[in-house]
Amino acid sequence: AQSVTQLGSHVSVSEGALVLLRCNYSSSVPPYLFWYVQYPNQGLQLLLKYTTGATLVKGINGFEAEFKKSETSFHLTKPSAHMSDAAEYFCAVSGASGGSYIPTFGRGTSLIVHP
Amino acid sequence: AAGVIQSPRHLIKEKRETATLKCYPIPRHDTVYWYQQGPGQDPQFLISFYEKMQSDKGSIPDRFSAQQFSDYHSELNMSSLELGDSALYFCASSSGDPGTNTGELFFGEGSRLTVL
Numbered sequence: 544a545q546s547v548t549q550l551g552s553h554v555s556v557s558e559g560a561l562v563l564l565r566c567n568y569s570s571s572v573p574p575y576l577f578w579y580v581q582y583p584n585q586g587l588q589l590l591l592k593y594t595t596g597a598t599l600v601k602g603i604n605g606f607e608a609e610f611k612k613s614e615t616s617f618h619l620t621k622p623s624a625h626m627s628d629a630a631e632y633f634c635a636v637s638g639a640s641g642g643s644y645i646p647t648f649g650r651g652t653s654l655i656v657h658p
Numbered sequence: 659a660a661g662v663i664q665s666p667r668h669l670i671k672e673k674r675e676t677a678t679l680k681c682y683p684i685p686r687h688d689t690v691y692w693y694q695q696g697p698g699q700d701p702q703f704l705i706s707f708y709e710k711m712q713s714d715k716g717s718i719p720d721r722f723s724a725q726q727f728s729d730y731h732s733e734l735n736m737s738s739l740e741l742g743d744s745a746l747y748f749c750a751s752s753s754g755d756p757g758t759n760t761g762e763l764f765f766g767e768g769s770r771l772t773v774l
Contacts, residue, residue, distance in 0.1 A: 575760045586662070586748060586765035587701070594760050633700060637760065644760060645691070645714050648700040 545570040545636050547649035555655040562606075562621040564652045566634030569615065576617040577635040577646060578608055587633060593617065604628070629656045660685055662766035664749050670772045671739050679734040679769045683751030689713070690732040691763060692724060693748040701748055707732055708755060736771075744773045 550565040568574055575594050579587040591602025598610040608619045617634060631653050637646040663682040671677050683690050689708045693701035694717075703716035707726035718724070721739075726732045736743060747770075750763035 575762075577762065579765075584767070586767040587750075587763075588765070589762060592760070592762055645703050645706065645716070646763065647703070650700045 545572075545574065545638055545647050547634050547636050547647055549632075549634050549649035549652050551652055552650065553653045553655060555657065556624045557657045558626055559623050562619070562624045562628065562654065564619040564632050564634075564654065566608075566617045566619065566649060567615055568617060568634070568636040570636055570638045572638040575637045575644065575646075576608075576610060577637070578602065578606070578617075578619050579633045579635060579648075581631040581633065581651075583630075590619070590632075624654075624656045626656050626658065629654055662749055662751050662764055664747075664766035664769050666769060667767065668770050668772075670774065672774055673739055673741065675739050675773075677736045677739060677771060679736075679747055679749075679771070681732045681734070681749030681751075681766060683730050683732070683749075684753075684764055687751035687753045687764070688730055689752045689754065690726055690730070691750040691752070692718075692732070692734050693750065695746040695748060695768070696742075697745070699745075704734070739771075739773045741773050744771060746770050 546569045548567045577592045578590040593610045601607045606621045633651045634649040635646040637644040691706040692704040695701045704718040706714045710726045724734045746768040748768045750765045
């Protein structure tokens with residue numbers, strides 16, 4: 544079984560400030576981890592993913608995330624927030640549970656960016 | 659680049675009616691997934707198909723059925739609609755056997771179903 548916990552349903556930052564969105568996962572097998580972004584009335588778009596190899600992964604729009612196995616975490620960061628970053632962010636985990644890699648999503652974190 | 663196409667984008671139905679949602683995956687993608695996202699909720703996996711066969715089943719109600727056709731498009735059929743079925747229904751596609759795919763999905767923009 545696998546699950547994702549995203550701490551904080553809403554995160555509010557000022558434009559130019561550091562963005563930190565937290566994600567902790569539970570998986571009985573080595574996980575594949577993802578961050579997706581959802582803009583209003585749109586589908587989910589992949590920001591970045593971790594499968595194997597380097598634990599610090601870089602994605603689109605200046606976002607990055609670090610896989611920390613000891614902490615079972617995959618927090619998303621961006622050094623400087625832009626107004627256009629305001630959206631819903633979903634962390635997801637998949638793994639070879641029962642032979643498939645169906646991703647399980649967290650509840651999502653709404654990022655609010657203030658001018 | 660071509661993306662996942664879903665239709666209709668919006669659908670309004672009465673209780674106990676039937677609805678059908680369609681999904682056209684990215685060309686050469688052979689796996690389709692259906693997710694349901696209620697208001698303020700995370701996407702919940704319903705069902706997936708690989709090479710026209712059901713590959714995984716999630717929390718899909720018995721009132722719902724789905725299939726993947728020879729051209730790889732998929733349809734989600736929902737009968738005896740309930741108020742609680744009001745949600746955004748996402749289709750996603752990927753390439754290759756779900757048993758080897760890492761789980762990276764490409765999502766459509768969703769079909770919003772409102773049940774009155």
